[in-house]
Amino acid sequence: MAHFMDGKAVAAEIRAEIRKDIEEFVEKGNRKPHLTAIIVGDDVASQTYVQMKMNAAKDVGITSETKRLPAEATEKELLDLIESLNNDKSVDGILVQLPVPDHMNERKICNAVICEKDVDGFNVFNVGRMCLDMNSMIPATPLGVIELIKRAGIETFGKNAVVVGRSKNVSMPIAMLMHADGRNETNAMDATVTICLRFTPPKELAKYCSMADIIITATGVPRLITKEMVKPGACVIDVGITHITDPNTGNTKLVGDVDFDEVRKVAGHITPVPGGVGPMTVAMLMHNTFTAAKNLAAASIKS
């Protein structure tokens, strides 16, 4: 039976570390790190996600604020707000909760957040730096996946990994961090990596997965990864989140991409959904915010 990768527990551990580090940071005379979130419109899921992040911030000693714009706000209004936060010395991290309304250019919005405060790592300049193995803000979910692997002591060097999915915010950074050179600034994982996608034939997906020491799936397709596809002892990390409704009870629940109850019988390590990668994402966002605060504090001393 697979070892259970308890993202909730690991995230709590990381948050405790950050809390302690922030206490020391503040004792040295720095103000508390500050995270500002922006929500445009009334999307319920966005409200929930931001609330979770703000609760986590409070928990670790990061002050925070949520700015709200109406759904009909113009792109320029949002850009102006970002610009004012970029210039605001009391703000360390800026997070624009996605998606933004359709009349806005999401890419332009992401690039408007200056790199130093871009705790989501979505600015194209941060993406470029990450892809070149340079220090940058790395998106919180990929960073959480990597941290979970590291803290579980999973060996990656020269191992076979499969990343299922090719999204730019999650799968692509994971593939990059899994295969790149561990001697460079991103401390990447030196694994052989296969990127599978929606057009990978099921038979081929099964073949690649069955060769893998580590499977990381981020597709939103429930039960995509079945027991037959998993090599005994492999590490299976499930980034997928799908809301499904139980036809009998009418209740909804969250499921991942992995057929958890079956796959756990063969895997060596497995993450649950919920309670696996999700809490790690929130913890790593706190990590990024604290990093931003430290960098900005160091830069203000220099200047």
Added chain:
Amino acid sequence: MAHFMDGKAVAAEIRAEIRKDIEEFVEKGNRKPHLTAIIVGDDVASQTYVQMKMNAAKDVGITSETKRLPAEATEKELLDLIESLNNDKSVDGILVQLPVPDHMNERKICNAVICEKDVDGFNVFNVGRMCLDMNSMIPATPLGVIELIKRAGIETFGKNAVVVGRSKNVSMPIAMLMHADGRNETNAMDATVTICLRFTPPKELAKYCSMADIIITATGVPRLITKEMVKPGACVIDVGITHITDPNTGNTKLVGDVDFDEVRKVAGHITPVPGGVGPMTVAMLMHNTFTAAKNLAAASIKS
């Protein structure tokens, strides 16, 4: 016996197309595109490469100039030169021949070339855009590999590809362009992609290669890819270039990563070394320079 992918002939075809397009561009009242190369120091290989590029430029109707700095030039002198070329309206493309001397920060140099004139595609901002499937300057060698695959009519959609190597200027962009979404701005190839690296065990490399419909190798390890590793009918693209000396004659010759004489017996398509990817690189650099010239001409009309 494999179909021979004649990079020299395809490159000549592309150059003829560019030449014709440039003629039309000039007939419309634009000046000829202009490419400026910078060489720092006396590296013989660098001189040869730049000379080849300048000859190709002349051939397609691109005017060019080579600026030379002594090996002992300071980083600031090089940055100042780049800055002056960035601001020079008579220059469309800027190419800093790598490597630069050790006392210079190569990354800083690459980022100094403004994106619009960055015909090598090495500016971090262009890298980020490419990795996000956005229009950008794509480095000439990866672009040449993709173009060779396209013009040979090799199907990639949902196929298995292996990229051997993980260099940031060649393999990484190839892996990105091979797996990304063909509906986005980079017109990528929608293939399942495995990235193999120096730490991939030989047995695993062989396994991945034997599953591949397309193998692209860029390692500089002669005879890394042998006949036994290649699926009958696969397309094998060899980006490797190694100078070896014949122990009998003392003559040096260029070889790739592929055991060409044997692999050609099983492959469906194969590139030779030399005469495969090399000429494509030069042709795509001309393509990028002309693209830069068109973009800059369009921007100057707008402004």
